[in-house]
Amino acid sequence: MFMKHLYSKYKKEYIEHRERFNYDLLKRYNLTIDELLEKQELTNEQMEYIDKYNKYNPLLETDCTMNNICRHIEENIKEIKIHVKRKNDDEVFQMLFNDNIEITNEEIDLMHKQYKKYQKNQTDENLNNINSYSFITKDTQKLANLAVYICYKIYLNGNKNFVWDIFGNGVILNLDEKHNSKIQIPIEDISGDIEYRGSFYDNKEIMVEL
Amino acid sequence: MIIFDEEKYAKDIIKNGFKNRHIFKDVCIVLKYFRSCKKNDEYIKKEIYDLCSKYKKDYNYVKDYKKIDFLISESIKWNKHKTTFINITKNEFQLIKSENNIKIQKLLFVILVLAKYYYNPKHNEYYVNISENDIFNLCNMSVTKQNKRDFMYYITQRGYITPNLNKSIKINFIDNLSENICEIKVGNDMIFYYEKLSGKNVINCKRCNDLILRIANRRTKYCKECARIVNIEKTKENILKNKPFDL
Numbered sequence A: 001m002f003m004k005h006l007y008s009k010y011k012k013e014y015i016e017h018r019e020r021f022n023y024d025l026l027k028r029y030n031l032t033i034d035e036l037l038e039k040q041e042l043t044n045e046q047m048e049y050i051d052k053y054n055k056y057n058p059l060l061e062t063d064c065t066m067n068n069i070c071r072h073i074e075e076n077i078k079e080i081k082i083h084v085k086r087k088n089d090d091e092v093f094q095m096l097f098n099d100n101i102e103i104t105n106e107e108i109d110l111m112h113k114q115y116k117k118y119q120k121n122q123t124d125e126n127l128n129n130i131n132s133y134s135f136i137t138k139d140t141q142k143l144a145n146l147a148v149y150i151c152y153k154i155y156l157n158g159n160k161n162f163v164w165d166i167f168g169n170g171v172i173l174n175l176d177e178k179h180n181s182k183i184q185i186p187i188e189d190i191s192g193d194i195e196y197r198g199s200f201y202d203n204k205e206i207m208v209e210l
Numbered sequence B: 001m002i003i004f005d006e007e008k009y010a011k012d013i014i015k016n017g018f019k020n021r022h023i024f025k026d027v028c029i030v031l032k033y034f035r036s037c038k039k040n041d042e043y044i045k046k047e048i049y050d051l052c053s054k055y056k057k058d059y060n061y062v063k064d065y066k067k068i069d070f071l072i073s074e075s076i077k078w079n080k081h082k083t084t085f086i087n088i089t090k091n092e093f094q095l096i097k098s099e100n101n102i103k104i105q106k107l108l109f110v111i112l113v114l115a116k117y118y119y120n121p122k123h124n125e126y127y128v129n130i131s132e133n134d135i136f137n138l139c140n141m142s143v144t145k146q147n148k149r150d151f152m153y154y155i156t157q158r159g160y161i162t163p164n165l166n167k168s169i170k171i172n173f174i175d176n177l178s179e180n181i182c183e184i185k186v187g188n189d190m191i192f193y194y195e196k197l198s199g200k201n202v203i204n205c206k207r208c209n210d211l212i213l214r215i216a217n218r219r220t221k222y223c224k225e226c227a228r229i230v231n232i233e234k235t236k237e238n239i240l241k242n243k244p245f246d247l
Helices: A008-028 A033-038 A044-055 A065-085 A089-096 A105-120 A140-154 A161-178 B006-016 B023-036 B041-055 B061-077 B090-097 B102-117 B132-139 B145-157 B191-197 B224-242
Strands: A182-188 A194-196 A199-207 B085-089 B161-163 B169-171 B180-185 B202-204 B211-213
Touching: A008 A033, A008 B145, A008 B161, A033 A044, A089 A140, A089 A161, A105 A140, A105 A161, A140 A161, B006 B023, B006 B041, B023 B041, B023 B061, B041 B061, B085 B090, B085 B102, B090 B102, B090 B180, B102 B132, B102 B145, B102 B169, B102 B191, B132 B145, B145 B161, B180 B191, B191 B202, B191 B211
Parallel strands: none
Antiparallel strands: A182 A199, A194 A199, B085 B180, B161 B169, B202 B211
């Protein structure tokens, strides 16, 4: 069963196999395959069904050591994925937005209208060209700030292509200004706090030249 | 989403661009339309490449040409599914009506229509190979996920359908021998034929001619989609009418 994580072809076959059996089982017994496998008292028909499921399964779902480890990790990863999804977008907004550049409500409205046009037609050449936004302001950093406000404050769950495809350069300039051209990255250090794959790292500040 | 009128859908794609997230599904429909118009390979190739370069996001000839050429060469073998009319017989309708639950009745009706629409004489039996979500969308009723599961289980236990591992269901209550009581033009509004047979007030939309249910004490004229479009047009007209002119 752990093979599905190594070979995507097996994973595809395994998912298809489960979907087919679930499709049939839900109609015949009103149970999913997992519910049937966990059931204590089975009829003869249901036992034959499970035999069929195991016979045509492209992977082995036995209780071997590797399969048990795989199941244990899958359960834990589910928890991690749930926590990652709950991450606050406000954190990202605070990172990208340049507080030194002020934006007015009128400018936000104008950028908002352009954003809506972009969402309807993302292949439009005009809308993908930063020069066509010069009627709002000619300052690229201010335009980037406005786009970040729209995509990371108003439309939290929306597509972020609008910011990065058109105003990416302005966002980088804002970041550079905000952090005085300094960034922190993990560098290998024996006395570091961060342990990863047997090595130790420490967050160190470096200067970035744009 | 099931597309019943492929010709209309193809013309809409050619005019307004791709609608499906998986654009090659739309390309297949356009190819079927061109083949039915008996266009030659050169014309079809040129039109498809123009369409992709115009409407496909991140279109790249080098990445996409193999797949497009393959689809064009395969499209010769495809059959275009024409919009057809199917008949509902008296026994079938009475069997559906014998169920107490109106939602089960609607579900059985939709499954019956789809089975006859997709009937292939080679198999000699009636199968439906459509996703459950599409079937329930055609029923035009609100159901929870648990309801869907329970309804499909119920109609299997009653013997109306037999599921199989090919993700399709075999329909067991077809009866073509009794007299026909209704002819249905298969489309997204098929459930309104059932409402009509059940005695409800069903009218045609004044704009697109699809069937709609007329609710008592309301002046319903248009289907939901057309009502939205007509409302926008009327609002624009009113704005222009009432706009004060500059002196």
